[in-house]
Amino acid sequence: MLFLLSALVAAQTPLALDVWHQIGPNPRQYEPSPLPIPRRKRVTEVPPPKPGETPQATQTGIPAAPVETAPRPTRYTLCLKVGEKDLAAGVAAARAWLAEAAKAATPDTAHGAAAQCLGQLLLQQGDSAGAEAAFVESAGQVPADKQAAAAALQTMAGNAALAGGRAETALGWFDKALAPLPSSASSADDNAVRGAAQIGRARALVALGRLPEASGALQDAHRLAPNDPEGWLLSATLARRGKDLERAQRDIEVAxxxxxxxxxxxxxxxxxxxxxxxxxxxxxxxxxxxxxxxxxxxxxxxxxxxxxxxxxxxxxPTSSAPAAxxxxxxxxxx
Structure with a gap:
């Protein structure tokens, strides 16, 4: 998966898993290199040596190591790329793609990817309400058995609402993302998504002045996504605001x-x-x-x-002048 967390933010193939697993307040864009990587020649492709020449080392009969080629850009990554060059043009292109994809009668990968691209570009444009609606539309295209993908998009909707100052609405989306429990043992991806939702939930609770609940949400975030620096930054800030400087120092060092x-x-x-x-x-x-x-x-x-x-x-202060x-x-x- 191109976007799956190690982050998180904030995901795409037939649920092109590089489309629907990106989460977080500031989704990080990833675009494969558009330049083809030259494929190394295998033994059978090496021309025979000319008379008198020393045979090339690759003609020993040992096959050359397989060479990875860059993945072809998807329409989703190309959509984001247009927005990088010209945000208004990117939004227009995403809307056109969404209108085209929305003609499908059933939940559709292209529909979901188009809506997610539109949401990310609208968020960059400052339209948090439009971005929230687009992420919700994208989540609606996720198959029922892809709970983590739907939760990731609901988390993105919550972050968009929070960016627009709608903390209560944001909290609703984070709670919705956390509502369904994984149908089987939680995977690292499930935990990363749920950890990011708890981080967003903590931010919304702080905005609403519900600090003890925010602290509990961050404890859950640390358990689910211990390698996410945002959770530790937020818990350090919360501890500092509560005048627990020892805890704040410990958490900021982890972050x-x-x-x-x-x-x-x-x-x-x-x-x-x-x-x-x-x-x-x-x-x-x-x-x-x-x-x-x-x-x-x-x-x-x-x-x-x-x-x-x-x-x-x-x-x-210098050594000759005591610090004020x-x-x-x-x-x-x-």
């Missing part, structure tokens, strides 16, 4: 270790790590965390916030 390989959550994790360090009286550690955000994503919103914090505490007491940074937006 940072999971996002160490270039995860897009790196800047938010670095920003939160600096806030936790500052509130714990470790100004130097806070400065380093915020400086890492500037280095990692200098044009991001997190970098702008980090720069503001760094301006407040000033440069690191620094005020804690303002509470990040809740």
């Amino acid at each position: 940072a270790s999971l996002a160490a390989r270039g995860d897009p959550l790196g800047p938010p994790i670095g920003l939160e790590a600096g806030v936790i360090a500052m509130l714990s009286g470790r100004e130097d550690a806070a400065r380093k965390s915020w400086e890492s955000v500037l280095a990692l994503a200098p044009d991001s919103a997190e970098a702008a916030t980090a720069k503001g914090y760094l301006d407040q505490i000033g440069p690191a 007491a620094a005020a804690a940074p303002p509470e990040p937006p809740r």
Whole structure:
């Protein structure tokens, strides 16, 4: 599966499993390389040596190792690619594809893929309500025996609703995604999908001020998807807001270790790590965390916030001048 979680966000063949297993608030797009990979010649394809030449090493009678070729782009990935170049054109193309695919009388893979592409592009365009409706339509095309795929799309609908400030609606979608239990022993994919739904549920509960329930949802998320850095970032933030700085530090360290390989959550994790360090009286550690955000994503919103914090505490003190007491940074937006 192209999109299945290791994330998550946030999935496509006859339920082209690379279409319907992508979850999370910011679905990550993946497009196979459009360039063909040259296929290495096998023994029978190597021309015989000319008189006097040394036979080529591949003519030893040992078959050459099989070479993987790049998968052909699907219409879904091409749909997203159009949106990458021109968002408005991508939305128009997705709508045209959806209208074409919707003519099928029964649940259909193309219909579901078209609706998911439209939802992802509408979310990028800022139309959270339209994106929510598109993800719900996509979920409606998933066969009854593909519960994880349907739950993933319902989670995407919940994230779209949450992006639009509709926390109650979002909570309903997350609860719906979690309602059906796997018909057999849970697979890693089932757990990843359910873990992402619990993370979304926690975010909605925080927005509704139901913090104890949010904490419980995050505990479930850690159990189901222990390698998802977003869950640990959220639990660190929640602990910091509850003034449990020891727990916050422990959880942000887990988040940072999971996002160490270039995860897009790196800047938010670095920003939160600096806030936790500052509130714990470790100004130097806070400065380093915020400086890492500037280095990692200098044009991001997190970098702008980090720069503001760094301006407040000033440069690191020199050995000849004692450090002045620094005020804690303002509470990040809740």
